[in-house]
Amino acid sequence: MRQDYLVLKHLVKVFGTGEAAFTAVDNVNIDVQEGELVTLLGPSGCGKTTTLRMISGFELPTSGEIRIDGEDVSTTPPNQRPTTMVFQNYALFPHLTVFENIAYGLKIRRRSAHSIREQVENIMQLVGLEGLAERAPAQLSGGQQQRVSLARSLVMEPKVLLLDEPLSNLDAKLRVSTRLEIRKLQQRVGITSVYVTHDQEEAMTLSDRVVIMHQGKIMQIGSPQAIYAKPANRFVADFIGKANFLEGRVGSMPSNDEIVLDILGKKFQVVVQKGSFSEGQRVLLVVRPESVKLIPKMPDTLTGTVQEAVYLGSQMVYEVEIEKNIITVEIANPQEHMVFKAGEEVTINFQEKSLHILPYEEVQ
Template sequence: MIERSEPAGICLEGVSATMQDRNRGAIVAVRNVDLDVKPGELLTLLGPSGCGKTTTLRMIAGFQEPSGGKILIAGRDVTHVPANQRDIGFVFQNYALFPHLTIFGNVAYGLQVRNKSASELQRAVTEALELVGLAGFGERLPNELSGGQQQRVALARAIVIRPRVLLFDEPLSNLDAKLRVSMRGEIRHLQRTLKITTVYVTHDQEEAMAISDRIAVMEAGRIVQLDTAEALYRRPGSAFVAGFIGRANLLRATVESVRDGRMMIDIGGQKLVMRSEGAPAPGNPVSVIVRPESIAIVASSSGPTGVVRTRTYLGDKIEYEVTFGGQMLNIVRFNPADDEEFLPGDTVSLRIPETNVRLV
């Protein structure tokens, strides 16, 4: 088994990155980021393109120096330390394999640079390939492997040097959907087995939720919320986080009354009850979020009603768009075999538990 290094914590203190563009001048890619990655945890930087997540990862790796702030790995200030002296493994989006080397040669490269003996090379590379499910592939060339197998080679090459920190830059984006699901499970299993402190970058929220101990959601160069996947989904701190972690209906409403820890809101004449959560006084406008799967759609009766606009059958679920108080609700119903037939134009009643309506 590959020898485990003691997991190292990562700390970013006020880290910023400014790029110079010939036409636009100075562009701030990362803005005063503070971040603590616990030893042995897998933390994901999640956000849309251009939010600063890859730039942050590259600064942790040492590929790019920050324009401000400090980076520490295992308590050591590495802000200006070269990448090859930071004790990290890096898995690139495009695999970055040497096409002229065998799989054994690709995985062994980092050990050769470190002047390891032939016996050490043989043992460590063989174990790394076994760990990623590529035992017996050592003599093949990269072009003889599938995309998923090449990504496993890149992973083996990163872990064979026994790094204290493992970094991933959108490693699954070049794979098809089914293979992505399989590979993310393998990465998570390997990370837990080796207990390597890991920072993982992706724009895929489902991928982030599936593999992470914690997720740092980034927007415009800042971390806007950092928490577990469940906490981010259930208690998003902003409309941006609510919309990026899963799907959410964002509704404009007016506070009608507040009493005994509960609040009545009005949405275009439709009434909903929710927990007050320190809500403003009656008459004030508010925004609330409701997850599509938390809404029950039933035949028209008492209570809030809407009109079905579209119905989309997707096998394991049916998705509806429903006009509700002059706004549009997305609703998901699972187990469609048990689904009532609600068609466009039907008036339906909606059941929304008060605990599933949250103030933004």
């Protein structure tokens, strides 16, 4: 399997010129493996759609290179690229039937009527559209329209499937079930895919790897587990899941992949990447809400005061103040733990294995 099936190399897109020039995509480098599903994830305006449009050819790069299966397609017109795009609004032809919508691209390629029928029927079965061939798009539910849109892309047998927020027009419940369907289908077909979303949960459930973007730049590329457990910077830590930040300083370093962290006058031992920190360095400790345990206040420990305690059935959520820092704590299975009330003093225990340290960054 090719490791570099789709390659984006030093990809840049600048809109406008002179004073009005705006860099929407800023030196993006991604290697997508054959059969992999990679998600571009980031807040609105960070350059996800522009990147996807450059892969599809609807937008030309200002500089940089795009290669698919070894071939440089940077300036190839969209209709000659081995890519197809699934859009957010489905973009179905309202006056054509489901069958005709899916067959449209094959007809343009002048395939025989026989082979078109066979391919369209296969793909309709694959995505679960049997029996709907003669319907008009308006007679379908949102989820079914979404499948037609997906079928219409897949039937072209692209080398790379591009999906731009394909679920955002569905209601919340359908979004969750459809994203699982898309993932299963993608794995069954084994199609290399680039998926754009601003929804982190969607990205986490769907992806082999996630690319976190911010202001046109890549902040981190990694598996869902890696970006959650080892965020590369404050932006990623904040954007993915919930994070508490505590300022600290590197005290001693018992070995070169272990540091003793000084936080609010208390010491914590943390494993870090070799050589990534030095003694005395100012750092940020990233603590996930589920990696904190609360116990009754004990002497010589990190202590705080419960500000809020909210029972949510499956979990208990606390806001705890520690010397003017507020941290959020989530305790799963609250019935198996001691419950604290607002105003109570507690000792805060971190699960040291799940602590993550970043070089200090000012809050933006």
